Amino acid sequence: MSSDTLTRIRYRYLPDHLIGEILSKRWIDNAVPFLALVVLVAVFGIIAPGFLSVSSITDLGRQVAEFGLIVLGLSIVLMSGGIDLSVASVFTLAVLASLIGTNVEGFSVGLTAIGVVFLGVVCGSINGYLIGYMRLRAFLTTLVTLIIFRSIYDILFLRMSTAIVASFSDSDFLFFIGSGTILGIPFSLWVTLIIAVGWHIVLSRMRPGWRLTAVGGARRSAYNAGISVRRTVFFAYVWSGALSALAGFLFAARIGSTGADTGVGLEVSALTAAVLGGNSLGGGRGSVAKAAMGALFVLILSNNLTNFGVSGPVNSTILGCVLISSVFIDMRWLRNRHKWLSKIYVSPAYLQLPPPPSATDANSPYALNDKLRSVEIIGLGQIDGPEDVILDRDDNLYCGTRHGDIVRFFGPDHKRHEVFAHIGGHPLGMQFDRDGNLLVCIGGMGLYKVTPQKEVIKLTDETNRSFLSVVDDSRLRLADDLDIAPDGRVYFSEATIRYEQEEWATDALESRGNGRMICYDPRTGTTKTEIHRRVFPNGVCMANDGVSFLFAESWIATINRYYFDGPKKGTIETVISNLPGYPDNINRASDGNYWAALLGMRTPALDLALSMPGFRRRMARRVAPDLWLYPNINTGCVVKFDEQGNILDALWDLGGQNHPMITSMREHKGYLYLGGVSNNRIGRYKLPDADPNWTAQDFYWGREGSSRT
Structure with missing residues (x-):
């Protein structure tokens, strides 16, 4: 068996990426204390009689x-960024007040x-006021x-100890609280469980x-976001005092007495x-489950040490050592978590692409040329990152910017412009629906709609979660491009579920199936x-049959066709399998064919590295990200193709002077408008022999908004 075959099998059936995904989950913080608790129970279950x-x-x-309520109250304060060493004193005061x-x-x-x-609320309020309001x-x-x-x-114990010892309560309810x-x-x-669930x-x-x-x-960011920091801190201490006092009441109901050493050292244990x-x-991280596991661990350890005859001072010393170790591990984990994850999370897959078709051969359909060298420039320096461009029936030109705006250039000369809508995120793929609403994919936010009246409406930001997915793939991380079926259903691509928009190049390093195609149905509001x-997966474009759409898979240089209706429903066909570059947006052409943008060109070094996942893994771990192998995005290209995958034309800006990276193009009234996510301009190229009256909206929806048949 060849080494390539072994490598293919190893990286296909051993899902290394799951390790990083598991370690990135928030609940992984609970794994170590949970395993420690399990080991502790197992050890004392064996060596401690009757445990x-x-x-x-x-x-x-x-x-x-009782102890869990104190730990929960202290944990609430820790999550607010503070600390409460007075929980033990509040607890002892509550015990004394209960007995009195x-x-x-x-x-x-x-x-x-x-x-x-x-009483606990009063004590907590004192702490909260001094710390929250007085700072x-x-x-x-x-x-x-x-x-x-x-x-x-x-002071009170010395005065009331005799009276407490000499009297007792004959309340059955108090006995039930303590022993029932x-x-x-x-x-x-039960009381603690109800409170714990509520706080969870x-x-x-x-x-x-x-x-x-x-x-x-x-804290500063929370204040800038409009959160009342002082009030939040104040009530954290109030809850800590109240829960500690309730714990003292439960303790008094169970024991029925108190002493000079009640609660001594309890703050260290908590x-x-x-x-x-x-x-x-450090604050900002915690949960009820963490508090419960810690409380169980400390109680089991201290109780069994006492049962084995370990003296109080030694017991306290052991707990102190455990505390120091816990703080050390916590600080090391917080400081180095992202560094460790960055070395584990990136998990390249095995991918072997065929040699790319030649672009230097004059007889190749991809033959190099300079057709885009002298295109007309629109909005130079006025926009940043127009990933997609689109025109309406009135010849107005729209594009997104990385500042979160959708900018409209007024036709027909596109000299004047305005901010049509501010959405946030980075508007990517765009499409007009039957009623003239502009639907937009927003990186990190989902699918949105902008009405002609400039009203911004969120359509969806989540989809159904995969049953076996470790990462939460219900949230849309990188909604990319879209098109609308004749019946109004919106099909859009999500390029990756593992990385955010600014990390798209890391997904290229992995080159695994991290993306998906999603359907939003406005009739039911479901996704x-x-x-x-x-x-x-990247560009999306409805095919002429009305029951299928074309979509690009960038890193494997492929354009596919998916049937969402009709006899072939659910099937995928490959239209173009070996492009010279990485396909991005796909859109309709006036002659019934399709345009596709190539955002960058394939290189021999990266193609070779795709078949060497071990090399890419070592690179991700040992080399700074700005030195990784990335797709070449310095040369832009647009190709025209038919539904059989035949390349009909290729448009190049060979030197990358006007459009070094082309991610989209739209044909409109005899011109081809060009956008690029790394550009600061829009290009307009005069198409020879194109229909000067053709617009995508009229062709697809009809002049009156009725769907094309």
Whole structure:
């Protein structure tokens, strides 16, 4: 078996790219603490007698309910970019207040619980006001409030200890809170689970959670985005105090007493649990699951160390070492994550292209020429990055710019221009629908519509997610080009699901089937993926039969035809299989044929490298991105072809003086208008023998907007 065959098999059936995709997921942060937790449970399950017994698990559940609330509150503060060292002192104050309320004063359980939580809110508000509104340092502020709250506890405990010991509550409900179960699960754990689920929804699905992580991740940016940073920080500490106080109430209901050492060192344990679970000390990153895993790990470790006779100071030392290790790993991961991912994520595929057709042979249909050398220039220096161009029935010329605008040049001379619409992103492929609305693919945003009244409407920014996809391919990363079927369905290409628009060249380095063709149906408002695993699908153009469309696959230099209706529905046919360059947009010609833009020319070095995925992998890992092998985009070309794939004409700007990179072209009233994503101009080329009255809109939709038959 040849080495090429082995290489082909290895890179086809061993999906290396999945490793990078898995490591790029946000939940991968949970993998290490989860595996550590599993190992810890397995070890103590073997060496600790009765560790997995029902009574032991039930008792652990009650401790998790209390400790988990403290860790959750601290994690909320960490996500906001702060730290709360006073959680242990708030916890001990809450324990004391609970015992005074139920045992000494004889208040009802409900009233006591409300009062205790309110006490936690007051303590959290003090921290929140000093840190959020007064802008004091979180570490020093909560260190001081830790001492103050603990001192208040010590003073009150000395005065009330005798009364607490001498009295007790005979409330069955309080006993049920501390020792009761529902379906075999401790009542206190049910309370914590409900709160945890609620906070998971808040953090992952609601605006307060998004604002919290935004403030923690980049406080200045969050402020500039209109988020009330001070209020967000304030309420983070309020919630920390409230949850710590609730934990103290549950502890008092379970134990029924307190002592001078209650809560001592608890802040270290809680901080260890929060960081060990994966909540970042730097802010902006965390979750309820991380807090829960950290709490479980710390409780299991400390409880079993105590059961094995390890003294308190040694136990605390071990937890301190775990905390230092967790902080070290967290900081190293945050600092180097993108660097490590960049070396793993890029995963080239094996691709062997046939030798490209000659363009230097005078008898070749691709023979070099200078037909585009002296084209008329429109909008020189007034636009940047017109990836696609299109004209309406009134001869107005439209193009997108990398600044997020759609610019309109007024016909017939195209001297004056205006910003027709500001969308954001980078407008790419464009097409007019039956009613004169301009449909636009926006890189990183999806499919949009601009009405003749300049109203911008989002049509879709997601599609159905693939069942086996690791990356979230429901979000549209790089919607590229589109065309509209006679019945109004919109078919558009998404060049890649793995990279953003500014990383398109990295997709060229991979040259694997990262792209797809998608259908948006305006009648139902639904979007679905029509064709999977295409190699940088690009230009889209409806064929003359009305039941199929042509689409380009850039990196394999191919133009295909897909039947979305009719007897051949669902089939793909190759129209042109070996172009000399990389095809981009495809559009109709006045004689019933098609124009295709070649955004760049193939080179022997890159063609050879495509059959050497190992070489490209090493290049991606060891060489700076600006030194990688990229497609040659310095020479532009436009070809005309028929539905059988015959090349009818080729238009070159051999020196690349006017159009070094051509990504689109539109025929309109005897002229060919040229756009390029790297250009700062639009070209207009006079087509010999072309119909001077032909327009794409009238040809396709009819003069009155009725669909062509």
